[in-house]
Amino acid sequence: MKNIFIINGPNLNLLGKREPTIYGNITFESYFSSLQKQFVDKVRLQHFQSNIEGELIDKIQAACLDNDGIILNAAAYSHTSIALADAIKSVQIPVIGVHISNIYNREAERHTDLLVGACKGNISGLGLDGYRLAIYYLLQL
Secondary structure, rough: EHHHHHHOOOOOOHHOOHHHHOOOOOHHHHHHHHHHHOOOOEEEEEEOOOOOOHHHHHHHHHHHOOOOOEEEEEEEHHOOOOHHHHHHHOOOOOOOOOOOOOOHHHHHHHOOOOOOOOOEEEOOOOOOHHHHHHHHHHHOO
């Protein structure tokens, strides 16, 4: 059985409340519970959320010790953090980037994703379902 670690960045603790027309009205905890049920016999899932860049870097570095893959939604840090890109490049497991919204349909400052070149792949604009699709991909590796 594989282990996959989901890491969420700033403001994703507000899913279900924050801009529901963009991010939906489901909390991540509720969605995560449904993922665990869906994949109960296939993968062990863990998740972590922080609004602090350094904590996200620490989790990426630590996750490579006992996980087979990382799903990272770095949120706004995707557009600003070379440090997160360097952390992704430093680990020996695949990292799949996820954006709930389509960043290319939003404000111009969101069109640049500094993490895209460091990740194995990226999913953008498919809502929370992007996490499920990333899990399916990681299970195939």
